[in-house]
Amino acid sequence: MLEQKPTQAVTFPPRDGDRYKVRTGDSWGSIAKANDLDTWALIEYNFPVVKSVADFQAKCKMVNWLLRNHVGCTKSSDGKNYRFDSSDTPGYIYIPLFNVQPTFTHRVGLHFCSLTTTNVPFNTAFRNAQRVYAQYGIRIDFQSGRSLGLPEDEANRLAVVNGSCEWEITSGEFNDVQRLVGGLPSTEILVCYVKEFSASLLGCGGHAPNKPACIVAAAGSGWTTAHEVGHVLLGKNFSPVHATDTTNLMYKTTLGITSNPPQLTTAQVEQIKKSSCCVKL
Ligand SMILES: [Zn+2]
Numbered sequence: 001m002l003e004q005k006p007t008q009a010v011t012f013p014p015r016d017g018d019r020y021k022v023r024t025g026d027s028w029g030s031i032a033k034a035n036d037l038d039t040w041a042l043i044e045y046n047f048p049v050v051k052s053v054a055d056f057q058a059k060c061k062m063v064n065w066l067l068r069n070h071v072g073c074t075k076s077s078d079g080k081n082y083r084f085d086s087s088d089t090p091g092y093i094y095i096p097l098f099n100v101q102p103t104f105t106h107r108v109g110l111h112f113c114s115l116t117t118t119n120v121p122f123n124t125a126f127r128n129a130q131r132v133y134a135q136y137g138i139r140i141d142f143q144s145g146r147s148l149g150l151p152e153d154e155a156n157r158l159a160v161v162n163g164s165c166e167w168e169i170t171s172g173e174f175n176d177v178q179r180l181v182g183g184l185p186s187t188e189i190l191v192c193y194v195k196e197f198s199a200s201l202l203g204c205g206g207h208a209p210n211k212p213a214c215i216v217a218a219a220g221s222g223w224t225t226a227h228e229v230g231h232v233l234l235g236k237n238f239s240p241v242h243a244t245d246t247t248n249l250m251y252k253t254t255l256g257i258t259s260n261p262p263q264l265t266t267a268q269v270e271q272i273k274k275s276s277c278c279v280k281l
Pocket of ligand 1: 227231252
């Protein structure tokens with residue numbers, strides 16, 4: 001195997017990042033692609049010691065050495081480089097959110113409650129929200145999360161949330177859902193996942209005064225959570241409520257969003273940063 005021990009001190013694992021167990025068939029490229037990352041950004045995030053190595057051959061040899069010593073790789077397809085295998089022990093690499101760590105100037109705290117399982121895994125929806133807002137220096141923080149085991153009659157009643165989505169919600173089933181979790185700070189946003197709405201909606205950003213919250217349906221797209229949070233942050237007076245550009249997060253139907261991650265306009269970002277839920281760091 002082509003291996004070379006790095007001369008500088010190695011730090012592994014990286015401080016943050018999602019721990020990922022490698023499997024047979026994975027490659028740095030496939031894992032990077034699945035997470036919208038650049039392949040070398042992913043490798044260097046795991047093994048920052050190779051970042052400053054200019055000689056590409058040496059760099060690749062060091063990655064092999066690091067894979068054997070820190071990820072436990074032993075298998076190879078070409079006899080020169082290690083490949084990932086399900087039997088690698090411990091077999092963990094770490095996945096960052098971004099190719100380049102952004103500089104954050106603001107934060108938005110989110111609380112989650114769930115009455116259902118969603119089509120899009122929660123981690124994807126949350127990660128997507130982090131990626132969208134990070135482009136503008138806004139960090140999305142997970143404050144709390146709970147799955148609500150409701151009594152059966154209550155669960156049945158709220159299985160389909162009746163009513164219409166209004167900016168100000170003070171009664172009805174939309175309000176009932178948002179009241180399932182109480183006592184949250186008025187500067188943090190509650191996101192509730194429900195099975196479906198009686199109206200043809202994937203989400204609603206309306207809420208009671210000073211109780212910032214939004215509701216997302218199980219069939220929501222990977223961007224619906226970020227979009228509904230966007231409505232809460234933009235507030236009821238921002239116009240236009242929806243964008244006509246399919247690359248914008250606030251495009252009217254989140255299933256039709258075409259860019260990854262979607263963007264916000266300067267006016268939207270300015271308004272969002274004025275929200276009491278978008279706190280300056
Ligand atoms: Zn909307």
